[in-house]
Amino acid sequence: MLIGGxxxxxxxxxxxxxxxxxxxxxxxxxxVMDWRRLILMRLVRIAAIAAAIVLSxxxxxAQEPTKxxxxxxxxxVLGPNENHVYMxxxxxxxxxxxxxxxxxxxxxxxxxxxDGKLISTVDSPNGTEGPEPIDLTAPSAxxxxxxxxxxxxxxxxxxxxxxxxxxxxxxxxxxxxxEKNYPPALQTLWKEYVNDPKAIERFVTSRKGxxxxxxxxxxxxxxxxxxxxxxxxENTEKVEVFGSTHASIGGTSLQRFMRTPLFFGTxxxxxxxxxxxxxxxxxxxxxxxQGTIQISEERNVMDDFNPENFGGLSVLSLPDAxxxxxxxxxxxxAHGKVTPSSFKSGKLKEERPISVYTPPxxxxxxxxxxxxxxxxxxxYDGSTASLIxxxxxLDNLIAAKKLGPTVAIFVNNIGxxxxxxxxxxxxxxxxxxxxVPWARANYRIKDGPAHVGLAGSSRGGVAASHCxxxxxxxxxxxxxxxxxxxxxxxxxxxxxxxxxxxxxDMVLVFRNSPRVPIKFYMEVGxxxxxxxxxxxxxxxxxxxxxxxTYREFDGxxxxxxxxxxxxxxxxxxxxLSGN
Numbered sequence: 001m002l003i004g005g006x007x008x009x010x011x012x013x014x015x016x017x018x019x020x021x022x023x024x025x026x027x028x029x030x031x032v033m034d035w036r037r038l039i040l041m042r043l044v045r046i047a048a049i050a051a052a053i054v055l056s057x058x059x060x061x062a063q064e065p066t067k068x069x070x071x072x073x074x075x076x077v078l079g080p081n082e083n084h085v086y087m088x089x090x091x092x093x094x095x096x097x098x099x100x101x102x103x104x105x106x107x108x109x110x111x112x113x114x115d116g117k118l119i120s121t122v123d124s125p126n127g128t129e130g131p132e133p134i135d136l137t138a139p140s141a142x143x144x145x146x147x148x149x150x151x152x153x154x155x156x157x158x159x160x161x162x163x164x165x166x167x168x169x170x171x172x173x174x175x176x177x178x179e180k181n182y183p184p185a186l187q188t189l190w191k192e193y194v195n196d197p198k199a200i201e202r203f204v205t206s207r208k209g210x211x212x213x214x215x216x217x218x219x220x221x222x223x224x225x226x227x228x229x230x231x232x233x234e235n236t237e238k239v240e241v242f243g244s245t246h247a248s249i250g251g252t253s254l255q256r257f258m259r260t261p262l263f264f265g266t267x268x269x270x271x272x273x274x275x276x277x278x279x280x281x282x283x284x285x286x287x288x289x290q291g292t293i294q295i296s297e298e299r300n301v302m303d304d305f306n307p308e309n310f311g312g313l314s315v316l317s318l319p320d321a322x323x324x325x326x327x328x329x330x331x332x333x334a335h336g337k338v339t340p341s342s343f344k345s346g347k348l349k350e351e352r353p354i355s356v357y358t359p360p361x362x363x364x365x366x367x368x369x370x371x372x373x374x375x376x377x378x379x380y381d382g383s384t385a386s387l388i389x390x391x392x393x394l395d396n397l398i399a400a401k402k403l404g405p406t407v408a409i410f411v412n413n414i415g416x417x418x419x420x421x422x423x424x425x426x427x428x429x430x431x432x433x434x435x436v437p438w439a440r441a442n443y444r445i446k447d448g449p450a451h452v453g454l455a456g457s458s459r460g461g462v463a464a465s466h467c468x469x470x471x472x473x474x475x476x477x478x479x480x481x482x483x484x485x486x487x488x489x490x491x492x493x494x495x496x497x498x499x500x501x502x503x504x505d506m507v508l509v510f511r512n513s514p515r516v517p518i519k520f521y522m523e524v525g526x527x528x529x530x531x532x533x534x535x536x537x538x539x540x541x542x543x544x545x546x547x548x549t550y551r552e553f554d555g556x557x558x559x560x561x562x563x564x565x566x567x568x569x570x571x572x573x574x575x576l577s578g579n
Contacts, residue, residue: 065087065145066087067086067087067088068086068088068098068146068162068164068167069088069167070167071164071165073161073162073164074162075161076159076162077158077159078148078149078150078159078160079150079155080154080155082149083149084147084149085145085146085147085148086145086147086148087143087144087145087146088143088144088146088167089143090136090138090142090167091138091170092138092140093170093173093174094138094167094168094169095137095138095166095167095168096134096135096144096164096167097134097135097164097165097167097168098133098134098163098164098165098166099134099163099165100134100148100160100162100163101130101132101163102126102128102130102131102132102158103128103129103160103161104128104158104159105156105157105158105159106128106150106152106155107132107160108122108123108148108149108150108151109122109132109146109148111136111146112145113144114140114141114142114143114144119136119139123151128158134146134164137173137177148162174194175191178190183227183264183266184215185203185227186257189203189257197260200257200262203262204231204262207229208304209305209307210305210306211303211306211307211308212227212303212305213225213229214226214318215227222270222271223271224269224270224271224319225266225269226266226267226269227265228241228264228267228277228303229263229264229303230264230304231262232263232281232283234261235283235284235285236261236263237283237284238281238282239280240252240254240279241253241265241267242278242279242280242300243275243276243277243278243558244267244275244316245267245269245527246267246527252265253265269554271320272318272320272553273316273317273527273554273555274316274318274560274564275315275316275525275527275555275560275561276313276314276315276316276558277303277315277316278302278303278313279300279302279303280298281299282296282298283298310559311387311559315560321554322553322564323564324563324564325396326392326393326396326564326567327389327392328396329392329395333395333396333399334360334361334398335360336357336358336359336360336394336395336398337357337358337362338355338383338391339355340354340355341356343435345430345435347429347430347433347434348426350414352411352430353414354409354410354412354435355377355409355410355412356407356410356443357391357394357406357407357408359394359395359398359405359406359407360395360399361405362407362444367405367444368444368445368446369404369406369407369445369446370403370404370452370453370574371407371408371409371439371443371446371451371452372407372408372409372455373431373435373436373454373455373475374408374411374455374456375411375421375454375456375457375460375463375464376412376413376417376457376460377409377413379559380455381410387560387563388562388563388566389563390410390566391408393563393566393567394408397571402571402576404576406574407445409435411431411435418459420463421458421459421462422459422462422463422487423466423487424466424489425470427463428467428470431454431467431471431475432467432471432474432475433471433474436452436474436475449476450476450477450519451574452477453475453477453478453479454467454475455480455481455566455569455570456479456480456481456483457480457482457483458481458483458530459487460480460481460483461480461481461483461484461522462483462484462485462487462505462506465478465480465483465485466505468516468518469509469516469518472516477521478518478519478520478522479521479569479570479573480520480522480534481523481524481569482523482528482557482562483522483524483533483534483537484504484530484533485503485504485506485507485536485537486504486530486533487504487506488505489505503536504533506537507533507537507540510546514544515546519546519547520541520548520549520550521548521549521568522534522538522541522548522551523551523569524552524553525552525553525554525555525558525561526553526555527554527555527556527557528555528556530557538550549569549572
């Protein structure tokens with residue numbers, strides 16, 4: 001044949017030229033190609049052959065995987081664009097256990113099932129050194145492939161050692177997985193259940209009145225494993241813990257134990273934790289003659305296994321939780337008096353319900369007292385519906401000589417809590433210019449702002465700091481329990497959460513202003529989403545030189561903890577000498 005005016009024999013090499021040229025340009029243009037294009041096509045042919053060699057090498061390797069068995073050990077070098085394929089045959093429920101120990105290469109392990117579909121990819125964050133674990137349980141019987149490769153196409157070749165420690169039977173793997181996934185009590189239950197399904201009922205009966213399972217953590221002196229239990233039925237679809245240690249980032253999901261109505265979930269919890277929790281339960285039913293009507297309902301419930309509750313939720317106090325020494329009423333100490341009243345405010349243009357606590361012996365002409373004003377009065381005033389027994393706490397502190405005589409005024413909410421306690425100037429004026437002067441006129445209060453304090457939780461901490469900042473000549477003590485210092489008051493970012501803003505109003509106020517004579521007690525729970533903003537205000541106050549007592553505790557945004565630590569704040573601000 002003639003190409004470019006020259007004859008050529010149809011050798012095997014020229015036949016490859018012909019095939020490549022036909023494939024790239026088509027037969028109708030073959031004979032008009034000049035010699036430059038012929039050179040270009042030859043280069044394309046060389047590249048195609050090289051690619052074919054690489055592909056055939058990979059394909060051939062994939063067709064001949066290395067078989068794995070217990071005790072297998074092999075060192076290999078892995079480069080970019082390479083796949084090392086291994087195979088192991090497993091019965092349903094059996095497992096292969098081992099590792100690929102990296103030495104200079106960052107590899108990943110793709111695990112494929114008998115159907116060729118990817119099951120999972122193992123890629124630990126350990127870089128180019130250390131083991132990638134192999135722990136594959138077979139969902140069905142058949143051959144499983146492990147494909148080892150690197151994701152970095154520019155990586156230098158590096159070594160790894162492939163080791164298979166065990167290939168365990170389904171029976172052995174059942175026990176292994178129970179020990180791996182269940183706390184000790186449920187491991188025992190699993191062993192009993194596989195032989196006797198009625199073991200579930202016996203276990204449930206045995207746990208009544210005992211609450212969550214609590215287990216030590218090996219080599220960890222600071223934390224415990226807390227396992228929550230919920231016993232549902234065939235309609236129980238989902239159970240989540242709300243509150244507890246992960247309240248600020250979402251609850252802990254419980255999983256079903258085997259194919260039973262028992263659900264469980266474990267959290268790692270500091271030993272000194274105290275918190276409330278409950279279960280959010282989703283029940284799905286199928287109704288009608290043919291079961292074609294699907295109804296799903298979600299409800300919040302307490303823990304039926306736990307007899308301890310507070311404010312409508314279950315509670316848990318772990319062994320090292322600080323004792324709440326002053327919250328219980330005792331007949332061995334003298335008791336103060338709480339008098340309901342009301343106050344007509346010109347600043348707020350409303351009449352506000354209040355209650356006034358006077359200390360024991362006050363009517364007999366006792367010495368002048370400290371003045372404490374507490375927000376969310378209906379929650380703090382010690383009445384039947386309240387959650388924090390402030391009058392009892394004051395009685396016990398005074399009897400223990402931790403505090404001197406103290407008059408407390410509890411200011412109730414009347415439907416405007418977010419406004420009043422969010423840094424609202426008229427509310428601060430009401431406190432400083434109306435309520436405090438009224439208290440001084442009607443009760444024996446020590447002279448000066450150093451003997452007046454404001455206390456509140458969440459937004460109450462904001463209101464206390466706002467009033468003290470703008471009226472330091474009237475009040476100079478702030479007791480903030482988990483203060484909501486993210487709050488901003490502007491038209492563009494309404495409550496409840498202006499997440500686009502830098503920080504809250506009061507943080508900005510203290511950051512951008514000279515120090516004023518205020519003394520602070522601040523506390524916040526480490527499980528609380530407000531811990532970050534409280535730490536920010538703490539740092540601002542310390543840098544500005546404020547007198548500050550700051551504490552964190554292992555609990556949440558919760559009256560169950562605040563009821564115990566209120567005493568700490570009162571002692572920090574008003575404590576007698578030596579306390």
